[in-house]
Amino acid sequence: MTKPTLIFLILFSLNFASISALSQKPKALVLPIRQDVGTNLLVADIYGRTPLKPVGFVVDLTTRHLWVNCETNYKSSTLTQPKCKSAQCQKAGTKYCHTCPIAARPFCHANTCGYYLENPVTHQNTVGELAEDVIAFSSTNGFNPGPLVQIRDFLFTCSPSALVELKLPKGVQGVAGLAHAPIAVQNVLASKLGLKPIFTMCIPSGNSNGVIFFGSDGPYSLLPGLDFSKTLKYTPLTISPFDEYYINVKGIKINQKPVPGLNISLLSVKDTGSGGGTTINTLLPYTILEGSIFKAITSFFAQQLSKVPTVKPIAPFGLCYESKYFSSTLLGPGVPSIDLELEGKDAVWSIFGLNSMVEAHPGVLCLAFVNGGNEYRAKVNIGVYQIKDVPLKFDLSKSVLGFGGPLSGARTHCENFNFTTVA
Structure with missing residues (x-):
């Protein structure tokens, strides 16, 4: 575990009590992101379930939704499965309904919605089960992480464990999809919290954490004080x-x-x-x-x-x-x-x-x-x-990509978001 990741986890724990104290909806969310040394894939630790637990996800621009292994060590008191023909299943655009034969995997429940899943690296695919549970992100003012925000009934898909066992980084249990799709991560966050359907990626060049911002046009501030939202x-x-x-x-x-x-x-x-x-x-x-x-x-x-x-x-x-x-x-x-x-x-x-x-x-x-x-x-x-x-800003409300020049030219890096101080 890198030092910035450890610092963020400590801050997450210290700031957990402030979730209920957040009196209004956040204007933006922030998530640390890193490149896995062994596979070169982008990875983020996202908190979810009840009680909250950090889970590693590959971050992928081509996957249409968030999916996670529910077959192994998935314990949560708030996990639910939408029923067939429900509003959630309609939103996901799935028409498949599970019948769950006797030999079905433990997480399969009758009369729940199926959703097509694919391991984006191996292209192995299957049909998973649409589900809802708690997920949590830090709010941000663009300069620091702020109070944590729990998003209840976050729509995602349960996968069998076999889908994560090949060619994904060690410890990763799913994929956080950012494609242009109804239940992609940024769109579920936008619909649940009233945020703009925008996400901005800043991928690190070293072994420390970079950053993804969700839901705002900026500021996107990096130490020692560069707001790159103004130069895209x-x-x-x-x-x-x-x-x-x-x-x-x-x-x-x-x-x-x-x-x-x-x-x-x-x-x-x-x-x-x-x-x-x-x-x-x-x-x-x-x-x-x-x-x-x-x-x-x-x-x-x-x-x-x-x-x-x-x-x-x-x-x-x-x-x-x-x-x-x-x-x-x-x-x-x-x-x-x-x-x-x-x-x-x-x-x-x-x-x-x-x-x-x-x-x-x-x-x-x-x-x-x-x-x-x-x-x-x-x-x-x-x-x-x-x-x-x-920096890359995917503004889905305006159908534009914002891009910047290399940050080293401005004497900063994607690793320089100030995760060590809570706003």
Whole structure:
């Protein structure tokens, strides 16, 4: 357990008594988030059940709801299961009704709603049981965590234990889904607490906690006093038939020069159901590009560094150099920037060395993009490495994505939210 996580758990315990003292609905909620070292997946500890217990969840932009293993060690006096044809089942959009044969798992109850579940890493799937229970988040003023808020009758799905046993981080018992769906985490919080359907992610670049804000336009303050809500640029969000988030990339430049030989039509959001476009995927450690896009970008990047000798690529990357040839800057290794020109006024997402070059081996830096061939539905799948220390605000009320520049340029990091002091 990292030190910031331990501090947060202590503050949670100390502040638990203040739940009932919160006289009005919170304006925003805050949640620590970290990257698991073994799997590179994003993980958050969320409190739930009665009595409250911290449970680890993978945080995923493509999962439509929160689901958790109810088959093993799930004890709660407030767990309930909505009945078939109930308002809760209608809200979830499920029409499946459990009949629960004799051989059914212990958590299956007759006449309750089934909901499709998938392990987003292994793609193993099953039908779980829709349920409700208590969940708890810290309120926030944007500067510190505040009194804790219990959300009763939070709608989620119970899964069998087998769904969490493969390729998920140790201790994780479910997935917190943030896709664009009726019972995704941010939408249940919004409907229960009257918050805005907004969540803002700030993924850490180190081993400490980053932060997710729910429900507000800001402030989003990081020590020593930077409110990054004021510096975000915006581009439209498009939602796929699979409830995934897409953005429209109009062009790509390297070193302020358009990448030659790039099929721009592959980047645009035309038909997100059958392929094409650019999405953000928090399950991927690095950005994965369609084959021809990968070739165009890596070739032109290499041309811009033609005087720097390459070394044998280290899988899964295709272009590598000795690190000794590059200077060190606030924005990482001194390499040409990669600029994604997005739809919207001044909407240019610049990827500097901090997010474009990875130390794949001691003394070796590689361009942190992977050739995905035609394996993925989207042609550009922006992964976690490219969004570390880059704030992302998903404003579902306005259907826009807010994004910032790398925080290291402002001499701060996503780890610098002040979890150690309670407002």
